[in-house]
Amino acid sequence: MYRFLLKPRWILSHLFVLGMVVLMINLGFWQLRRLDERRSFNAALTAASEQAAEPIGVLVPAGVDATREQVESVRYRSASATGRYRTDQQVLVTNRTLNSAPGYWVLTPLDLGDGTALVVNRGWIPYGYTADGSWEDFAPPTGPVSIIGAIEQPQVRSDGVVAGPQDPAEGTLRTLARADVARLAQQVDEKLLPLYVDLRTQTPAQPDSPGLPAVLPPADLSDEGPHFSYAMQWFMFSAMTLIVYPLLLRRLARRRHQIEESQERVDPDASVDHIVT
Numbered sequence: 001m002y003r004f005l006l007k008p009r010w011i012l013s014h015l016f017v018l019g020m021v022v023l024m025i026n027l028g029f030w031q032l033r034r035l036d037e038r039r040s041f042n043a044a045l046t047a048a049s050e051q052a053a054e055p056i057g058v059l060v061p062a063g064v065d066a067t068r069e070q071v072e073s074v075r076y077r078s079a080s081a082t083g084r085y086r087t088d089q090q091v092l093v094t095n096r097t098l099n100s101a102p103g104y105w106v107l108t109p110l111d112l113g114d115g116t117a118l119v120v121n122r123g124w125i126p127y128g129y130t131a132d133g134s135w136e137d138f139a140p141p142t143g144p145v146s147i148i149g150a151i152e153q154p155q156v157r158s159d160g161v162v163a164g165p166q167d168p169a170e171g172t173l174r175t176l177a178r179a180d181v182a183r184l185a186q187q188v189d190e191k192l193l194p195l196y197v198d199l200r201t202q203t204p205a206q207p208d209s210p211g212l213p214a215v216l217p218p219a220d221l222s223d224e225g226p227h228f229s230y231a232m233q234w235f236m237f238s239a240m241t242l243i244v245y246p247l248l249l250r251r252l253a254r255r256r257h258q259i260e261e262s263q264e265r266v267d268p269d270a271s272v273d274h275i276v277t
Helices: 008-049 068-073 180-186 227-266
Strands: 078-085 091-098 101-111 116-126 145-152 191-203
Touching: 008 227, 068 191, 078 116, 078 191, 091 116, 116 145, 180 191
Parallel strands: 116 191
Antiparallel strands: 078 101, 078 145, 091 101, 101 116, 145 191
């Protein structure tokens, strides 16, 4: 009753279904690997954020000559610095959201007083403000300030993860497509450290009214993403395929067998080679 399943086209069908099952199982394990990566990331971020803040010069002793690897080794660490904000060299980063609301990040160089500056992401403002409008509503204190912020790598378009619009290579810009410290350095008098920090605290504090920029909240470390549920879905799909496909073949075989028996009762000498497979 099942011999027809050994025909070449049915063998191809079996191989195709088997290939799909193998693919779905591999996708499930890939999602589990992504889950492990997410957990490792959350653990590293937690460990870094729980360490006490240290001066930026201690965490990044190479200063403006620090390599990307050196910055990566202290990423998410809390760094402290004291200086004066250079609002005349401040820029906005477009297409940033806070609680699903569109807006900008406010990047302001902090003059450290030794010819270098630290780029501080002071937070988020809504799209009601414009690049060519007044920025007085979110102006920082004019005197010396002490800040603590979480170290971040500059965002670079060629990384692949951060893609999209490209900023003009020349000219003085008031908006950037990303937190590109190297591009900002082209229009800042001081030498910029090759990193930026997400502001956490500032002394003296930002004026309460209108409460801008809004300091960015820390990452939600309890969120492990959808990887586990996606993995379970792929495993479930593969299991269902292994169950349903044989059942379909069995049902088809029985139907063929019934047709053959019916044909034989009508004409015992009739050939059944023409029966649809």
